[in-house]
Amino acid sequence: MCITNAAKITGIPAGLLIFIALAPVLWGCSDADATADTSYTMEQPANFPKATYTFENNPVTKEGFELGRMLFYDTRLSGDSTISCSTCHIQQAAFADPAHRVNHGVANRLGTRNTPALTNVAFQSSFFWDGGSNHLDFVPVNALTSHVEMDNTMEEVVRRLRDIPEYQKRFKNAFNKEEIDSQQLLHALSQFMVMFVSANAKYDKVIRGEGEQFSAEELAGYDLFIAKCSSCHATDLFTDGSYRNNGLDTDFKKDSGRSRITELPDDLGKFKVPSLRNVTLTPPYMHDGRFQTLEQVLSHYASQVKNTPTVDPALRSGDSLGIPITDDERVKIIAFIKTLTDHEFGKDKRFADPF
Amino acid sequence: MKKILSLSVLAIAFILLTSCSDDENPQSGSIEIEFDNVVGEDDLTLNTTDEVYTNAAGETFKVTMLKYYISNIILTREDGTTYQDEVTADGSKGYYLVDEANTASQLITLNNVPAGSYTSMTFTIGVDANRVTEGAQTGALDVANDMFWSWNSGYIFLKFEGISAASTEENKAVMYHVGGYKTIDTNPSSANNVKTKTVTFTAAKVASDKTPEVHMIVDVLKIFASPNQISFAAVPVQMSPKENIPVVENYLNTFIADHVHN
Numbered sequence: 273m274c275i276t277n278a279a280k281i282t283g284i285p286a287g288l289l290i291f292i293a294l295a296p297v298l299w300g301c302s303d304a305d306a307t308a309d310t311s312y313t314m315e316q317p318a319n320f321p322k323a324t325y326t327f328e329n330n331p332v333t334k335e336g337f338e339l340g341r342m343l344f345y346d347t348r349l350s351g352d353s354t355i356s357c358s359t360c361h362i363q364q365a366a367f368a369d370p371a372h373r374v375n376h377g378v379a380n381r382l383g384t385r386n387t388p389a390l391t392n393v394a395f396q397s398s399f400f401w402d403g404g405s406n407h408l409d410f411v412p413v414n415a416l417t418s419h420v421e422m423d424n425t426m427e428e429v430v431r432r433l434r435d436i437p438e439y440q441k442r443f444k445n446a447f448n449k450e451e452i453d454s455q456q457l458l459h460a461l462s463q464f465m466v467m468f469v470s471a472n473a474k475y476d477k478v479i480r481g482e483g484e485q486f487s488a489e490e491l492a493g494y495d496l497f498i499a500k501c502s503s504c505h506a507t508d509l510f511t512d513g514s515y516r517n518n519g520l521d522t523d524f525k526k527d528s529g530r531s532r533i534t535e536l537p538d539d540l541g542k543f544k545v546p547s548l549r550n551v552t553l554t555p556p557y558m559h560d561g562r563f564q565t566l567e568q569v570l571s572h573y574a575s576q577v578k579n580t581p582t583v584d585p586a587l588r589s590g591d592s593l594g595i596p597i598t599d600d601e602r603v604k605i606i607a608f609i610k611t612l613t614d615h616e617f618g619k620d621k622r623f624a625d626p627f
Numbered sequence: 628m629k630k631i632l633s634l635s636v637l638a639i640a641f642i643l644l645t646s647c648s649d650d651e652n653p654q655s656g657s658i659e660i661e662f663d664n665v666v667g668e669d670d671l672t673l674n675t676t677d678e679v680y681t682n683a684a685g686e687t688f689k690v691t692m693l694k695y696y697i698s699n700i701i702l703t704r705e706d707g708t709t710y711q712d713e714v715t716a717d718g719s720k721g722y723y724l725v726d727e728a729n730t731a732s733q734l735i736t737l738n739n740v741p742a743g744s745y746t747s748m749t750f751t752i753g754v755d756a757n758r759v760t761e762g763a764q765t766g767a768l769d770v771a772n773d774m775f776w777s778w779n780s781g782y783i784f785l786k787f788e789g790i791s792a793a794s795t796e797e798n799k800a801v802m803y804h805v806g807g808y809k810t811i812d813t814n815p816s817s818a819n820n821v822k823t824k825t826v827t828f829t830a831a832k833v834a835s836d837k838t839p840e841v842h843m844i845v846d847v848l849k850i851f852a853s854p855n856q857i858s859f860a861a862v863p864v865q866m867s868p869k870e871n872i873p874v875v876e877n878y879l880n881t882f883i884a885d886h887v888h889n
Contacts, residue, residue, distance in 0.1 A: 326762045329716065405780040409762035413770050413777040426771035454771040455717065458763035533779050535816035535869060 311622060312337050314394055317471035319479055319508040325394040325408055325466050330459045332466060335446040338626070340464025342442065343457065345625045349429055350422035352378050357415065357461070358625065360387045364618045366550035367391060367468060373561035377421035384527055386561035389554045391617065392547065394466040395509055401543045401559040402533050403515060408465060409458045426454050433457065468623065470549055471508075474611040479508070486611065493608025500595050501605070503586050504545045510612065515542040516584040519577030519593060520558060527559065540582050552613045566609060570602045654742040656833045658702065659840040660735045662725045663885075664693055666847045673727055678792060683852035686859045688791035688801060690847065693727040694774060695785040696767070697735065699751040699823070704743045705830065712737050718764030722754065724772055744830040748841065752878065753784030753821045756808040776866075781806050784820060785878060787850065794863035801859045803850075805875060807868020818868035820875045826884035840888040849881040850874060 312334045316323055330336075343349065344357045355378055361367040367390035369375075375383035385401050399405040405414065415421045416429055433439045434452050443452045446460060477484035486494060497505075506512040515530040521541060524531070530539035543559040557563040563572065577587050577594040587594055597605070664671040666680045671690060678687035698721055700712040714721030726732045758764055759781055774783045787803040794801050811817040831839035851857040855873035865871055 326760075329762050400778075404778050407760060407762050407780060410759070410770070410775075410777065410780045413775065417777055425773070426769075427773065430771050453765055454769045455763040455765040458770070462762070534811075534814055535867060536814055 312467070314466050315469065317469060317476070317508075319476060320392070320395055320471060321507055321509060323394045323466075324397045325462070327466075330409070330462055332463045333446065335442070336460050336463040337467060337622075339439075339442045339446045340460035340462070341623070342439075342626050343461055344464050345627055348432055348436075349416060349424065350378055351424040351428075354378055355422060357412065360421075361390050363620075363623050363625075364553070365389075366470065366553045366614075366617065368550075368554035370553065370555050373556050375418075375421055377418065378423045381420040381423075383418070383420040385559050386556060388546065389550060390465055391468050391470040391549055391614075392509055393468060397513060398544065402530050403544055404533050409462050412458060412461050413454075430454050430457065464623075468617075470614040470617040472616045473549065473614040475608075476508075476614075478611070487607070489604055489607045490611055491608075493604035493606070494611075496597075496601050496605050497608050500597065500601075504584075505548050510548040511545045513545065515539060515544055516586075517541040517580065517582045518543075518558075518573070519579070519583045519587055520562070520572070522578050522580060524580075529559070538582060541580060542582060548609060549612050550614055550617065552610055553618065566606050567602065570597055570605060573597060574602070654835045655739050656742055656835050657736055657738045657838045658740050658745065658831060658833050659838060660700070660737070660748070660843060661840055662697070662733045662735070662843045662845055664725075664727050664733070664845045664847060666690070671727055671847055678790065680847070682791075682848060682859065683856050684793075684858040684860070686791050686793035688789045688793070688859060690727070690787070690789040692786060692788040693847065695725055695752060695845075696722060696754050696774065696782065697725055697750050697752065698722045698754060700735075700737065701749040702737075702740065702745045703747045703749070705746050708743075710740055710743075710745075716757075716761055717766075718758055718768035719766040722758070722764075722767040724767040724774065740833050742834045744832050745839075746830055747825055747827040748884070749823055749825040751821060751823050752882065753806070754782035754808070755821055758782065759808060776804075776806065781808055785850075785874075787847070791859040791863070793858070793860040795860065796863045800863065802864045802866070803871065803874055804866040805868075805871045805878075806866075807871070809868075816869050818872055820868055820871065822875060822879055824879055824882050826882060828884040828887050830889075831887045832889050837889065842885050842888065844883050844885040845881050846883075847881075850878045853877060853880060 312332050314323065314327065314332055347353050347356045349356060360369045360372070360375060362369060369387035372387065374385055375387050377383070388401070393408055397406065399408065399411045400414070405411050413426060416424050417426060430452060433443070439452065443449070443456055447456045449456060474484055478486055504512055504514065504516060517529070517540070524541040528540055530542040531537065551566070555564055557566070557569050563569050573587070573595045574597040575594060577583065579593055583593070671693065673690055673692070675689045678689045680689065681687050699714055700721070702710045712721050723735050724732060754768065758768055763770070768782065774786060775781070776783060783804045783806045785805040789801045790799050791801045792799060805820060807818040807820040809817045809819060826843070828841055831841055833839060855877055857873065857877070865874070
């Protein structure tokens, strides 16, 4: 991580920071870098909007982060101890699941929605395809308790953790509370996930002037992207966080989308605009994973947008639907989208399976 | 922020003007608030063999679960001065989950209450929005207490579950999960069901050597009776914040201070 002008967002008292910085020395860690250890500080990339996570309530520490990592990869959190968070959120795939169209859980149960990537979650203000959760801490509750995902209860997860000596020790070291509870579990998972900052794609290095240049094709694609895609895939997070009906279906009986949360007919068939960061790593696409390739996605916008009362105004121009994209333009746009893939992120050892 | 500042100034002024007696007399004690769940004339019993209760719509039922949150308790003395139960940002203090299946949970004890004669209590039935927007909580608000919607984040304020021959659901289930903390101006379907209730009672006298008890009665029948009569045949399961507004209007009338033991 070499992000210039990075603003540290920790909320950790200065004394503790010094302690953390000294930790490798004090504990005889093999870390050769004797300078301040920022491995456990969520760093704000210069080209990102401000982080939204409530760090003041849950500052990231080495102990909390490592505990969160262990929990993230531990199958014992699921009802039948067969799957973990990492079963569907795979690091090499930007913590998405390229192998399954929709979420799948214990006993090979299938859900209805595609697993979202977990990159840059510290910058999001709502979660899930329908925005049902507005705080990262509460996101794992859904996965842990969903019948089609981990099929456990929070009570049972906490009970199991209390019985495991390794966790008794790690929770005590991270939070220093009498007894493990779900707050500590969720805080630890958040401490791990907020560190999933993916901001070192070729695009970032071009934008921040770090010695990289777009090719002629990528540059043409960038201009086309700005003109045709960026009204929704906005900011350097490549989403505006809004909910839109992108014309996939003629009715919404299978999944009402945002309307499930708001109970508003106007929100029928609307889903959250996903970030396009690392999107080459995260097929299949759309809320139900119906498209396998980016070519299919762009062909949809070019010629297959379906007309319903809630279809997004950005996809409607007079009587015509969709976004005009020629075959040549599609090639260029995809060349640009490939520059959003952060190859360092998937290899970051901090996020790897500790088991 | 300005608003908070000016409120703080007012609060300080208020304390200076009204609480002198406390400064001179720092005595404090405890007060107990008991939540006694009943069904009409009868004490509530969970999981009865038969459907021994009958609602206002004439439908028989039994109760398998009754849980609700009480929070942000404010006690008011005869002279109008108040004592506010401390509420912490992580939910560890000031939030109470009253559960019919857990006798201990039905008695809330407030400690370090300034000595005095208290005649009313204001409290929230439910959980304010901050507890969701501030992230994971502990204590009564721990999501392991199963009073939280995970797919649409938010606390369930009151959970009533039972069985009624009138229900058209599988196993004749009746489920009312009441919550909803969001007010969204642009969304007429959003419902903010975070409501406060004030009850009055004959003086509960707190002193260092006296712990009065305020005996609250919560009548299950009233939750489904007045002003909105609710039929389990018509609506056996309801979890929508908006659709549960009639239940909220009812349960506001359900919490009554019956008497005080001094």
